[in-house]
Amino acid sequence: MASESNDFHPFTVLRRPDGLPVELGRGGMGVTYKAMDETLGRPVALKVISGLYLDHPTVRKRFLTEARAAAHLNHPNVASVFHLRTEGSPVFYAMEYVEGETAEALAERSGALPVRLALRIILQAAQGLAAAAARGLIHRDIKPANLMVAHLPAGATGPGDADTDVGEEADGLLVKVIDFGIAKNVLDQAATAALTDGQPIGTPAFMSPEQITCSSDDPPDARTDIYSLGV
DSSP, X not given: OOOSSOTTTTEEEOBOTTSOBOEEEEOSSEEEEEXXXXXXXXXXXEEEEOGGGTTOHHHHHHXXXXXXXXXXXXXXXXXXXXXXXXXXSSOEEEEEOOSEEEHHHXXXXXXXXXXXXXXXXXXXXXXXXXXXXXXXXXXXXXXXXXXXXXXXXXXXXXXXXXXXXXXXXXXXXXXXXXOOTTOEETTOHHHHHHHHTTOOOSOGGGOOHHHHTOBTTBOOOTHHHXXXXXX
Protein backbone atom coordinates (compact mmCIF):
# COMPACT_ATOMS: atom_id res chain seq x y z
CA MET A 1 0.00 0.00 0.00
CA ALA A 2 1.13 3.55 -0.63
CA SER A 3 2.88 5.06 2.37
CA GLU A 4 1.11 7.59 4.56
CA SER A 5 4.09 9.93 4.13
CA ASN A 6 4.78 11.50 0.78
CA ASP A 7 7.50 9.11 -0.39
CA PHE A 8 6.67 10.00 -3.98
CA HIS A 9 7.62 13.71 -3.97
CA PRO A 10 6.73 15.74 -6.00
CA PHE A 11 3.71 13.48 -6.49
CA THR A 12 0.94 12.83 -3.97
CA VAL A 13 -1.08 9.64 -4.16
CA LEU A 14 -4.79 10.40 -4.15
CA ARG A 15 -7.02 8.64 -1.65
CA ARG A 16 -10.59 7.41 -1.56
CA PRO A 17 -13.09 8.60 1.07
CA ASP A 18 -12.15 5.57 3.21
CA GLY A 19 -8.50 6.64 3.18
CA LEU A 20 -7.20 3.91 0.90
CA PRO A 21 -5.10 4.94 -2.11
CA VAL A 22 -6.80 5.12 -5.50
CA GLU A 23 -5.57 2.11 -7.45
CA LEU A 24 -5.63 2.16 -11.23
CA GLY A 25 -4.23 -1.31 -11.72
CA ARG A 26 -2.24 -4.13 -10.18
CA GLY A 27 0.13 -6.46 -11.97
CA GLY A 28 3.01 -8.84 -11.54
CA MET A 29 5.61 -6.15 -10.83
CA GLY A 30 3.63 -3.72 -8.72
CA VAL A 31 0.70 -1.36 -8.36
CA THR A 32 -0.37 1.71 -10.32
CA TYR A 33 -1.88 4.57 -8.31
CA LYS A 34 -3.62 7.75 -9.33
CA ALA A 35 -1.63 10.72 -8.05
CA MET A 36 -1.28 14.46 -8.39
CA ASP A 37 1.81 16.16 -9.76
CA GLU A 38 2.13 18.94 -7.18
CA THR A 39 4.54 20.93 -9.34
CA LEU A 40 2.39 21.08 -12.48
CA GLY A 41 -1.01 20.54 -10.86
CA ARG A 42 -2.09 17.64 -13.07
CA PRO A 43 -3.13 14.05 -12.40
CA VAL A 44 -0.65 11.29 -13.21
CA ALA A 45 -0.46 7.52 -12.97
CA LEU A 46 2.32 6.28 -10.67
CA LYS A 47 3.54 2.76 -11.31
CA VAL A 48 5.32 1.53 -8.19
CA ILE A 49 7.45 -1.60 -8.13
CA SER A 50 6.51 -4.01 -5.36
CA GLY A 51 8.83 -4.03 -2.37
CA LEU A 52 9.13 -7.79 -2.85
CA TYR A 53 11.08 -7.19 -6.06
CA LEU A 54 13.34 -4.28 -5.12
CA ASP A 55 16.25 -6.66 -4.56
CA HIS A 56 15.37 -8.96 -7.47
CA PRO A 57 17.76 -7.83 -10.23
CA THR A 58 15.81 -9.33 -13.16
CA VAL A 59 12.44 -7.86 -12.15
CA ARG A 60 13.97 -4.51 -11.25
CA LYS A 61 15.69 -4.31 -14.63
CA ARG A 62 12.46 -5.24 -16.38
CA PHE A 63 10.63 -2.46 -14.53
CA LEU A 64 13.25 0.09 -15.55
CA THR A 65 13.17 -1.22 -19.12
CA GLU A 66 9.43 -0.57 -19.22
CA ALA A 67 9.80 3.03 -18.08
CA ARG A 68 12.68 3.80 -20.42
CA ALA A 69 11.03 2.10 -23.39
CA ALA A 70 7.85 4.13 -23.00
CA ALA A 71 9.82 7.32 -22.30
CA HIS A 72 11.47 7.05 -25.72
CA LEU A 73 8.13 6.94 -27.48
CA ASN A 74 6.40 10.17 -28.35
CA HIS A 75 3.13 9.24 -30.00
CA PRO A 76 -0.52 10.10 -29.28
CA ASN A 77 -1.39 6.39 -29.07
CA VAL A 78 1.24 5.56 -26.45
CA ALA A 79 0.95 6.70 -22.84
CA SER A 80 3.85 9.07 -22.12
CA VAL A 81 6.35 8.53 -19.29
CA PHE A 82 7.94 11.69 -17.89
CA HIS A 83 9.53 10.84 -14.53
CA LEU A 84 11.51 7.86 -13.24
CA ARG A 85 13.00 7.32 -9.78
CA THR A 86 15.43 4.45 -9.47
CA GLU A 87 17.21 5.21 -6.21
CA GLY A 88 15.92 4.44 -2.74
CA SER A 89 12.44 3.18 -2.00
CA PRO A 90 9.86 3.22 -3.44
CA VAL A 91 11.06 2.83 -7.02
CA PHE A 92 8.44 4.23 -9.38
CA TYR A 93 7.74 6.09 -12.57
CA ALA A 94 5.11 8.67 -13.41
CA MET A 95 3.20 8.42 -16.63
CA GLU A 96 0.38 10.21 -18.40
CA TYR A 97 -2.96 9.68 -16.70
CA VAL A 98 -5.61 8.58 -19.18
CA GLU A 99 -9.18 9.39 -18.15
CA GLY A 100 -11.01 6.34 -19.43
CA GLU A 101 -11.02 2.56 -19.12
CA THR A 102 -9.21 -0.40 -20.58
CA ALA A 103 -10.60 -2.11 -23.66
CA GLU A 104 -11.06 -5.13 -21.40
CA ALA A 105 -13.26 -3.18 -18.98
CA LEU A 106 -15.17 -1.62 -21.88
CA ALA A 107 -15.97 -5.03 -23.34
CA GLU A 108 -16.95 -6.43 -19.94
CA ARG A 109 -19.27 -3.47 -19.35
CA SER A 110 -20.77 -3.21 -22.83
CA GLY A 111 -20.57 -6.71 -24.24
CA ALA A 112 -19.51 -7.32 -27.83
CA LEU A 113 -18.35 -4.04 -29.35
CA PRO A 114 -19.80 -2.70 -32.61
CA VAL A 115 -17.51 -3.59 -35.51
CA ARG A 116 -16.69 0.03 -36.34
CA LEU A 117 -15.79 0.81 -32.74
CA ALA A 118 -13.56 -2.27 -32.55
CA LEU A 119 -11.86 -1.19 -35.78
CA ARG A 120 -11.15 2.27 -34.37
CA ILE A 121 -9.56 0.73 -31.27
CA ILE A 122 -7.47 -1.62 -33.39
CA LEU A 123 -6.40 1.13 -35.80
CA GLN A 124 -5.18 3.49 -33.09
CA ALA A 125 -3.46 0.69 -31.17
CA ALA A 126 -1.74 -0.36 -34.39
CA GLN A 127 -0.52 3.22 -34.91
CA GLY A 128 1.03 3.19 -31.44
CA LEU A 129 2.66 -0.19 -32.04
CA ALA A 130 4.01 1.01 -35.40
CA ALA A 131 5.68 3.92 -33.59
CA ALA A 132 7.18 1.46 -31.09
CA ALA A 133 8.41 -0.83 -33.86
CA ALA A 134 10.03 2.15 -35.58
CA ARG A 135 12.05 2.63 -32.39
CA GLY A 136 13.04 -1.04 -32.37
CA LEU A 137 10.57 -1.98 -29.61
CA ILE A 138 8.20 -4.94 -29.58
CA HIS A 139 5.56 -4.78 -26.83
CA ARG A 140 4.98 -8.56 -26.44
CA ASP A 141 1.97 -8.26 -24.14
CA ILE A 142 -0.76 -6.70 -26.26
CA LYS A 143 -4.18 -7.51 -24.84
CA PRO A 144 -7.36 -5.56 -24.02
CA ALA A 145 -6.09 -4.81 -20.49
CA ASN A 146 -3.11 -2.93 -21.98
CA LEU A 147 -5.18 -0.67 -24.24
CA MET A 148 -6.61 2.41 -22.55
CA VAL A 149 -9.73 3.87 -24.19
CA ALA A 150 -10.60 7.51 -23.55
CA HIS A 151 -13.45 9.60 -24.92
CA LEU A 152 -12.48 13.09 -26.02
CA PRO A 153 -14.66 16.18 -25.59
CA ALA A 154 -17.54 16.60 -28.03
CA GLY A 155 -16.32 17.54 -31.49
CA ALA A 156 -12.73 16.39 -30.86
CA THR A 157 -11.20 13.57 -32.85
CA GLY A 158 -8.53 11.03 -32.17
CA PRO A 159 -5.52 10.35 -34.42
CA GLY A 160 -6.70 9.44 -37.91
CA ASP A 161 -10.42 9.85 -37.15
CA ALA A 162 -10.89 12.50 -39.81
CA ASP A 163 -9.52 10.17 -42.48
CA THR A 164 -11.49 7.04 -41.61
CA ASP A 165 -15.24 6.51 -41.65
CA VAL A 166 -15.80 4.49 -38.49
CA GLY A 167 -19.26 5.69 -37.55
CA GLU A 168 -20.66 7.59 -34.59
CA GLU A 169 -19.78 4.82 -32.12
CA ALA A 170 -16.09 5.76 -32.36
CA ASP A 171 -16.37 9.54 -32.60
CA GLY A 172 -13.86 11.30 -30.36
CA LEU A 173 -12.14 8.07 -29.32
CA LEU A 174 -8.52 8.01 -28.16
CA VAL A 175 -6.64 4.76 -27.56
CA LYS A 176 -3.28 4.55 -25.80
CA VAL A 177 -1.04 1.51 -25.48
CA ILE A 178 0.26 1.03 -21.92
CA ASP A 179 2.56 -1.32 -20.01
CA PHE A 180 5.82 -1.92 -21.85
CA GLY A 181 7.03 -4.13 -18.96
CA ILE A 182 8.20 -6.97 -21.19
CA ALA A 183 9.00 -4.92 -24.27
CA LYS A 184 11.85 -6.28 -26.34
CA ASN A 185 14.48 -4.08 -27.88
CA VAL A 186 15.24 -5.75 -31.19
CA LEU A 187 18.40 -3.64 -31.38
CA ASP A 188 19.75 -5.13 -28.14
CA GLN A 189 19.10 -8.86 -28.17
CA ALA A 190 21.64 -9.58 -25.43
CA ALA A 191 19.95 -7.24 -22.95
CA THR A 192 16.55 -8.73 -23.76
CA ALA A 193 17.77 -12.27 -23.23
CA ALA A 194 19.18 -11.25 -19.84
CA LEU A 195 15.79 -9.89 -18.76
CA THR A 196 13.83 -12.99 -19.77
CA ASP A 197 16.37 -15.78 -19.21
CA GLY A 198 15.61 -16.77 -22.78
CA GLN A 199 12.07 -17.85 -21.84
CA PRO A 200 8.89 -16.80 -23.67
CA ILE A 201 6.94 -14.29 -21.60
CA GLY A 202 3.60 -12.62 -22.12
CA THR A 203 -0.06 -13.55 -21.71
CA PRO A 204 -0.50 -17.03 -23.23
CA ALA A 205 -4.03 -16.49 -24.57
CA PHE A 206 -2.79 -13.59 -26.72
CA MET A 207 0.71 -14.75 -27.67
CA SER A 208 1.59 -15.75 -31.21
CA PRO A 209 2.90 -19.31 -31.75
CA GLU A 210 6.27 -17.81 -32.71
CA GLN A 211 6.43 -15.94 -29.39
CA ILE A 212 5.66 -19.08 -27.40
CA THR A 213 8.23 -21.20 -29.22
CA CYS A 214 10.80 -18.47 -29.70
CA SER A 215 14.50 -19.05 -29.24
CA SER A 216 17.48 -16.75 -29.05
CA ASP A 217 18.41 -17.92 -32.54
CA ASP A 218 15.00 -17.11 -34.01
CA PRO A 219 13.36 -14.34 -31.92
CA PRO A 220 9.89 -13.01 -32.81
CA ASP A 221 9.61 -9.64 -34.50
CA ALA A 222 6.94 -6.93 -34.59
CA ARG A 223 4.51 -9.32 -36.26
CA THR A 224 3.91 -10.96 -32.90
CA ASP A 225 2.25 -7.73 -31.69
CA ILE A 226 0.05 -7.70 -34.81
CA TYR A 227 -1.05 -11.26 -34.01
CA SER A 228 -1.87 -10.35 -30.41
CA LEU A 229 -3.77 -7.25 -31.50
CA GLY A 230 -5.85 -9.40 -33.84
CA VAL A 231 -6.69 -11.79 -31.01
